Every structure is written in structure tokens, then in C-alpha cells.
Amino acid sequence: MTTEAKNKPKVAFFDFTSCEGCQLNKLNLENDLLDILEHVDIVEFREAMDDKAEEYDIAFIEGSISTPSCVERIHDIRRRAKMLIALGACATQGGINAMKNLQPIEEVREAVYGDEKYRFPTLPAMPVSAIVKVDYKIDGCPMSMPEFLKVLKSLLAGQEPIKPDSAVCVECKLKENECVFDKGMVCLGPITRGGCDAICPSFGQFCTGCRGLISNPNKNAMLEILTEHGISLDEAKKRILLFNSYDHSQSMPK
Amino acid sequence: MKKYQLNKKQLPSFIDHLKKQGTVFAPHKKGDASYSFAKVVESDSVILEYNRTLNSIKKYFLPPRELLLSYSRKDNSYKKGTIGKEKKIFLGVHSYDMKAVLKLDYNFTEGNPEENYLLRRRNSSFIGVSFIPDEFHFSQSVGMPVHDTDGFDIYLEKNDDGYTVKIITEKGEKLIKEFNGLCDALDISSNHIQFQNKLKYNYNRLPEVFEQSWNAEVWEEVAKRCVGCGTCNLVCPTCYCFDVEDNMDLSLQNGTRDRSWDGCMLNDFAAVAGGENFRKSLADRQRHRIFRKFRYITYITGEPWCVGCGRCTAYCTAGISIVDIVNQLCDEYEQKYLNRPVEQSGLNLEGL
Numbered sequence: 001m002t003t004e005a006k007n008k009p010k011v012a013f014f015d016f017t018s019c020e021g022c023q024l025n026k027l028n029l030e031n032d033l034l035d036i037l038e039h040v041d042i043v044e045f046r047e048a049m050d051d052k053a054e055e056y057d058i059a060f061i062e063g064s065i066s067t068p069s070c071v072e073r074i075h076d077i078r079r080r081a082k083m084l085i086a087l088g089a090c091a092t093q094g095g096i097n098a099m100k101n102l103q104p105i106e107e108v109r110e111a112v113y114g115d116e117k118y119r120f121p122t123l124p125a126m127p128v129s130a131i132v133k134v135d136y137k138i139d140g141c142p143m144s145m146p147e148f149l150k151v152l153k154s155l156l157a158g159q160e161p162i163k164p165d166s167a168v169c170v171e172c173k174l175k176e177n178e179c180v181f182d183k184g185m186v187c188l189g190p191i192t193r194g195g196c197d198a199i200c201p202s203f204g205q206f207c208t209g210c211r212g213l214i215s216n217p218n219k220n221a222m223l224e225i226l227t228e229h230g231i232s233l234d235e236a237k238k239r240i241l242l243f244n245s246y247d248h249s250q251s252m253p254k
Numbered sequence: 255m256k257k258y259q260l261n262k263k264q265l266p267s268f269i270d271h272l273k274k275q276g277t278v279f280a281p282h283k284k285g286d287a288s289y290s291f292a293k294v295v296e297s298d299s300v301i302l303e304y305n306r307t308l309n310s311i312k313k314y315f316l317p318p319r320e321l322l323l324s325y326s327r328k329d330n331s332y333k334k335g336t337i338g339k340e341k342k343i344f345l346g347v348h349s350y351d352m353k354a355v356l357k358l359d360y361n362f363t364e365g366n367p368e369e370n371y372l373l374r375r376r377n378s379s380f381i382g383v384s385f386i387p388d389e390f391h392f393s394q395s396v397g398m399p400v401h402d403t404d405g406f407d408i409y410l411e412k413n414d415d416g417y418t419v420k421i422i423t424e425k426g427e428k429l430i431k432e433f434n435g436l437c438d439a440l441d442i443s444s445n446h447i448q449f450q451n452k453l454k455y456n457y458n459r460l461p462e463v464f465e466q467s468w469n470a471e472v473w474e475e476v477a478k479r480c481v482g483c484g485t486c487n488l489v490c491p492t493c494y495c496f497d498v499e500d501n502m503d504l505s506l507q508n509g510t511r512d513r514s515w516d517g518c519m520l521n522d523f524a525a526v527a528g529g530e531n532f533r534k535s536l537a538d539r540q541r542h543r544i545f546r547k548f549r550y551i552t553y554i555t556g557e558p559w560c561v562g563c564g565r566c567t568a569y570c571t572a573g574i575s576i577v578d579i580v581n582q583l584c585d586e587y588e589q590k591y592l593n594r595p596v597e598q599s600g601l602n603l604e605g606l
């Protein structure tokens with residue numbers, strides 16, 4: 001896909017179960033947005049316009065899959081999209097939504113909808129990739145803007161986007177941050193996938209793991225680090241699962 | 255060697271004097287309890303009594319992130335990044351960090367000389383300072399005493415009233431010329447700095463241990479506690495690995511080729527096209543890291559490539575200690591090859 005092609009690639013954005021923060025984040029692009037519009041036609045974007053198209057070159061998906069109608073809709077979008085990209089933690093890994101999977105689903109439904117629960121069929125919260133093929137993932141809660149631009153630029157130039165698979169600590173060291181462990185906090189940076197430029201530790205905050213874990217997380221060792229720093233084992237597991245329940249609750253050490 | 259006395263209250267004017275001759279970089283406070291080298295703006299914010307800086311002065315010669323070139327796809331052209339010629343004065347460097355620079359000089363000069371490193375390395379002067387070793391330092395155990403002046407132009411040795419200024423090179427002589435804040439050297443002998451030996455063997459015996467350490471058990475043991483975060487690589491003053499990436503701007507025509515530090519503990523490091531990774535396990539990576547410090551280059555140069563700064567241990571969130579790893583290798587070596595039970599080895603760590 002190159003911009004030399006006469007027709008600009010058709011790009012669409014869809015949201016599923018999420019806070020829509022990622023889409024809002026994207027509207028904040030301002031200057032860059034104009035440059036992007038030079039290269040693409042945005043044909044569907046619920047937060048910004050109301051135009052329907054049949055096919056898309058790139059479909060960006062925000063939010064997790066959590067109801068039977070989500071499943072239907074995502075299949076429909078996948079059929080019409082040449083490329084499908086998940087945006088933000090809810091879409092890439094189930095995100096915070098997937099914490100509900102840790103409780104019996106009927107209890108969750110009751111707690112949320114009360115007597116009306118039968119009107120709202122629900123499923124465990126899932127990342128988009130649990131249902132359809134996802135070509136690229138842009139992580140973060142909200143999704144990382146620099147990564148969004150990077151992936152988009154690579155795709156428009158016909159190149160394969162590179163996905164980092166190293167920990168947030170790497171970016172901390174490149175920026176010569178003082179580690180927040182040395183400020184008396186505990187941090188998930190050592191096993192969390194970088195790419196956010198260690199934004200939280202750079203502002204003196206600990207990493208909550210919003211970008212998901214690296215591909216080989218040593219959870220045992222991470223739990224040991226956290227408990228060594230005065231967190232109970234139970235609390236340590238909860239911290240790791242905050243954004244990572246879908247992928248990692250099954251494999252969490254007992 | 256010429257010697258003078260620099261009294262404490264003269265330090266800021268000494269730094270001002272240096273600033274007239276070039277850009278001065280020195281340790282400053284960083285965060286709650288850390289230190290970092292930075293360009294000196296206010297002379298009195300410099301801190302010369304510190305345990306270690308987060309990164310070493312390597313960052314000035316091999317920056318964490320660096321633009322190699324900018325390119326244009328439109329006319330198929332590129333332009334290299336520019337590297338300044340300014341005179342740089344590094345003040346307050348510890349002997350092990352100086353040694354690390356000399357080691358990097360070797361790495362970047364042998365074979366294919368690394369242009370950008372060598373360009374940045376020009377016009378640099380180094381003023382060392384003594385330090386009190388803490389629980390993590392073991393530079394003396396790898397052959398670098400606190401007062402080792404190799405590489406320095408001037409060396410500042412702390413005393414009760416300030417510093418003994420030792421002029422090591424002609425360049426150092428020039429740096430202090432016309433500074434009138436120095437007094438005659440005090441009539442004191444160089445103070446002996448307590449440095450508890452931390453390695454079980456003298457460093458010159460380590461090659462025999464490392465020759466037998468490929469299959470040691472310690473690699474798997476350490477890997478159980480290691481999260482593979484790469485911190486130990488990135489903070490190491492003698493690590494020099496990097497990755498190169500192209501970054502386009504939104505015109506999709508122009509972009510930059512950038513490089514940044516990389517490390518052998520990280521997943522992408524040994525990944526090659528086709529999805530293979532030739533050093534998959536954290537045990538294999540840990541062995542590689544330690545062999546890079548005590549075997550591979552050591553085999554060629556005869557010197558350990560670890561300078562004992564203690565950073566990899568002090569900053570490892572999992573508390574993995576390179577000293578413990580090396581000592582455990584010595585133990586395994588004794589048990590397996592010298593058939594000696596560890597507890598009877600009779601070595602006295604204090605006395606070495």
C-alpha cells in the first residue's frame with residue numbers, strides 16, 4: 001500500500017467495549033491529523049463523522065469483545081477489512097474489562113445489571129484477537145499515540161511495523177530515570193512491554209502494566225520482586241492481572 | 255607529579271575556571287537518592303562526593319539515542335548527523351568509569367573504527383575524584399584501585415580540607431594554569447581507602463574458572479530470579495551494543511536513521527529474520543552477559559571487561575549480584591575440577 005496509488009487507503013475506526021478514551025486520544029492529534037488526512041480517507045469514525053462504507057483498507061478497533069453482538073459485529077468488520085488493527089489495551093489484551101473474568105460471570109451480570117440482567121447477554125471480556133485475526137496491535141491504556149503514528153506510517157509506506165518486545169525498564173534506562181523502586185514504590189516495568197517511552201516512571205509514577213507483558217514474562221520472579229518490596233503475594237498477583245487477566249490469569253503461579 | 259591543595263571553598267571558582275575552557279560535565283543530584291552526570295550550569299550544584307551515577311559518562315560518547323543520518327526517499331539522498339567539536343571537560347569521574355572509557359576506546363578502535371564514537375571522544379579531558387567504596391563497588395577486585403589515575407589528566411584526592419590536586423598530564427597542567435585558587439599541597443600521605451575484597455579469586459585467576467563455566471549450574475539458578483529486563487546491560491559502562499531503526503516523518507518521504515542502546519538480556523537482541531532467536535533462554539543470555547565481561551574480550555586482551563562499578567547489581571530490581579555469580583562460579587569450579595568441598599577451601603576473603 002503506497003500513497004502513490006491514486007486512491008487513498010480507506011481507513012475506519014470502530015469501538016467495542018471500552019471507555020472510548022483511545023479514540024478521543026486520537027482526536028488530540030491535531031496538527032498530525034491534517035498530515036494523516038493527506039494520505040488516507042477516513043470513511044467511518046463514530047466519534048468524528050457518520051459516513052458508512054462497504055470496505056476498508058485498514059480497520060482500527062477499539063475495545064474488547066464482551067457480548068454476543070460484539071462477536072457478530074467484529075466478524076462483519078473483519079470480512080470487510082484488508083487489515084485489522086487493535087487499538088489500546090481493551091482491544092489488544094482484554095484490558096481492565098477482563099478483570100470481570102476472574103469472577104463467576106453470572107455474579108458479575110447480576111452486580112452490574114441487577115433485575116434487568118436477562119436483557120443483557122454477556123460473555124467473558126476478550127481481546128479482538130480471540131475472535132478474529134488481528135494484523136497489528138497498538139498497546140496502552142489509552143493507546144500510545146507515538147506508536148499509533150509509527151504503525152500507520154510504516155503501513156502507508158509499505159513497511160512492516162516493528163513491535164518492541166523489551167521491558168519498560170529499557171526506556172527508563174535510556175532516559176536515565178531514577179527507578180521508582182528507589183522512591184519506595186513498586187513497579188511492573190520489569191516485565192511490561194515497552195514502547196511508551198516509560199512515560200509513567202518518567203513522571204515519578206510506577207508502571208501498572210497497561211501495555212501488556214513482554215513475550216516471556218518471568219511471573220515467578222516478578223512476584224518475588226514485588227513481595228521483596230513489601231507487597232503481599234495476593235496483592236502482587238492482583239497488580240499483574242489489572243491489565244493482564246485475559247492472557248495471564250490461568251498461568252499465574254498459585 | 256605536581257601536587258597542590260584545593261580548599262573546599264575554592265571548588266566553585268575552580269569549576270568556573272574550567273568552564274572558561276570548555277563545556278564541563280559533572281555529577282549532580284538526580285531524583286530522591288541518585289546522581290547523574292550533567293552539563294554544569296551552576297558551579298555550586300556539582301557534587302563530588304557520590305557513590306555512583308545512574309549512567310556512566312559513556313553516554314557522552316555513545317548516546318542512549320542518536321541520530322545517525324537523515325534521509326529523503328524523494329531524491330534518494332542522505333545526510334549524516336553532525337557531531338560538535340566543542341572541548342569537553344569531565345569533572346568528578348571515578349577511576350572505574352575512566353577505565354571503562356579506555357576499554358570502550360579499545361572496542362571502538364579495533365577492527366572497524368566506530369566513527370561517531372571516536373568523533374565524540376575527541377577533545378575530552380578527564381578530572382578524576384576519589385570515592386568511598388560502598389557495598390556494590392568491587393573495582394579493586396578486578397584490578398582498579400580507587401586512586402588509579404590511568405586516563406585522568408588531573409586527579410582530586412579528598413582530604414579533610416578539600417582535595418589534593420594531582421597533575422597527571424600536560425593537558426591537566428594547562429587546565430589549571432592561570433587558576434590562582436590553589437595552595438601548596440598539604441604534607442599528608444595519600445589516604446588509604448578501605449576496600450573489602452569481594453571476589454573469591456584474584457581476577458587474574460578468573461580465566462581458569464571461566465574456561466570451565468559454560469555448563470555451570472549458576473546460569474539456570476540465576477535465570478529463575480531474573481526477569482530479563484535488560485537493566486544490567488543498559489547501565490553497564492562497558493556495554494556497547496546498539497540497535498538501529500528508521501523513523502519516517504508524516505510526509506512519508508523524509509526520515510531519520512536512529513540508533514539506541516540495546517542489551518543481550520532482551521528478547522529482540524538475538525532475534526533474526528524468520529522469527530528465530532538464537533539465545534532464547536534467560537540462562538543462556540545471563541551466561542552471555544557474564545562471559546562478555548570475563549571471558550570473550552578477556553581472552554583477547556588479558557583484562558576483565560567488567561570494571562566493578564556495581565551498577566548492574568545495585569540497579570537490578572531482582573537483586574541479582576554479579577559478584578555472587580562470579581563467586582558461585584569459583585565454588586562450582588573448585589567442587590568439580592579441584593575436587594574440593596567449598597567449605598574447606600580455606601580461602602580468606604578479607605585478606606586477598
Ligand code: SF4
Nearest residue numbers: 169172179180187189
Ligand atoms: S521505574 Fe519501573 S520501569 Fe523504570 S527502571 Fe524502575 S522498575 Fe523499571
Ligand code: SF4
Nearest residue numbers: 196200207208210211
Ligand atoms: S509506563 Fe507502564 S503503565 Fe505507564 S504507559 Fe507505559 S506500560 Fe502503561
Ligand code: SF4
Nearest residue numbers: 480481483484486570
Ligand atoms: S537487571 Fe537483573 S532482572 Fe534485569 S535482566 Fe539483568 S539480571 Fe535480570
Ligand code: SF4
Nearest residue numbers: 490560561563564566
Ligand atoms: S558488569 Fe556490572 S559491575 Fe561490571 S562494569 Fe558492568 S555494570 Fe559495572
Ligand code: SF4
Nearest residue numbers: 493494495517518546
Ligand atoms: S553483548 Fe551484552 S554484555 Fe555485551 S556489550 Fe552487548 S549488551 Fe553488553
